[in-house]
Amino acid sequence: MNDVLQSLFQLFESAPVLVAAYDGFDRLRYANKAFRSAYFIEPDETPFWPDLMRRNHCAKRGTVIRAADFEEWLISTQSRRGKVGFRAFETDLFDGRWLWMTETVREDGWMLCIATDVTDLKASTREVRQDRDLAIKASYTDELTGVANRRFVTARIEEMLQRQDTDEVSSLGCLCVLDIDHFKGINDQFGHHNGDLVLKDFARRIHRLVRRTDCFGRVGGEEFVLALPATSLEQARLIVERMLVGVRKSRPLKDRSDCKYTFSVGVAAAQPGDTPISLFARADRALYMAKLAGRDRIHIDDASFDRSGKIG
The missing domain is CATH 3.30.70.270 (Reverse transcriptase/Diguanylate cyclase domain)
Known part of the structure; x- marks a missing residue:
């Protein structure tokens, strides 16, 4: 079993896809090399997801967040993050890459995140798909407070x-x-x-x-x-x-x-x-x-x- 785990670890570390696991408190517990590079995480770091997003937003790196108020965006996003067993969405990075990301959540709250670079796929319809995702988000969000509706x-x-x-x-x-x-x-x-x-x-x-x-x-x-x-x-x-x-x-x-x-x-x-x-x-x-x-x-x-x- 240890040999299998070691092989999986090596595969994840060398894979071009981004792989990360968060615990039920949304603290990062594992991230492969590709994920750490995209989100500027040191090998021994285990930040909470909100802290990671906040520091990258301030440094203008990692995920592009198109919101006038970051804290309002954070509340709205956390109101939906990890609440369903599986979801998939697109997101873009400051370095120009476009990612297709999936989140799989267990009943105990642990979440597996896997992202694939889809920068070259259907670029012409990318804005349409992003507008669709924003419309879905709006349909589940209370307009005044930003929490779930x-x-x-x-x-x-x-x-x-x-x-x-x-x-x-x-x-x-x-x-x-x-x-x-x-x-x-x-x-x-x-x-x-x-x-x-x-x-x-x-x-x-x-x-x-x-x-x-x-x-x-x-x-x-x-x-x-x-x-x-x-x-x-x-x-x-x-x-x-x-x-x-x-x-x-x-x-x-x-x-x-x-x-x-x-x-x-x-x-x-x-x-x-x-x-x-x-x-x-x-x-x-x-x-x-x-x-x-x-x-x-x-x-x-x-x-x-x-x-x-x-x-x-």
Whole structure:
């Protein structure tokens, strides 16, 4: 077996295709020589993907990113990156090369990236294909905040529920419905433009704490959802508690230090037989209970507790 692994390693190192593997936290764990050369990575480096993209963008090398605001592009891209089992897309590099890249993702979040140089193939229709990819991206992205929209998140919830081949409820995952508290009051006091800034601030703060295997998106107004595949209720609670603390510290308006906000969360564990509609309804009811209890808190759906009264 060691001989096979050594042979594979040597093949990857000498191959002209770009090969890389990222773990579930989006840290680079392996990159062959071609990949390291294209993205300016030292042999002993293991950067996180966002850090790698940020430093290359600042140095004008690696992937060409056509966006006025890099951080907004990053949020939008991470909202979709690694959320499906396989995807393929085209991208270009500052050195003039055009790559066809595929991403294959395991259930534990590990991702295999393979890219092939297609610079000489169908150059005449390249812009058309890129416009198509941008249109697909837009159809899955919330225009204001840059995170995933209702359509994309719903598809990820459906995929999470398709794993109903196990008797362990906690292995299916959890759904969280998040709602900014007293958002109408924020709009009334600070104006709708500043209300939009609060929504953007909220999306950024939550997104920083979302794992790559999770999916966070806006479903309308001040309401957001967070799908946590293969996550127990106790794990979900810990994740959301960190988010509550982070948002409490936020002062989203530079010229109004008195502007602060909180949010409430309803959490429901997926159960065999659930549909996206039924799971969302239970999480939404839990959100309503969190609001009734005083807001700025988590409420767990009653049906998500097992018969002993413990969190499943």
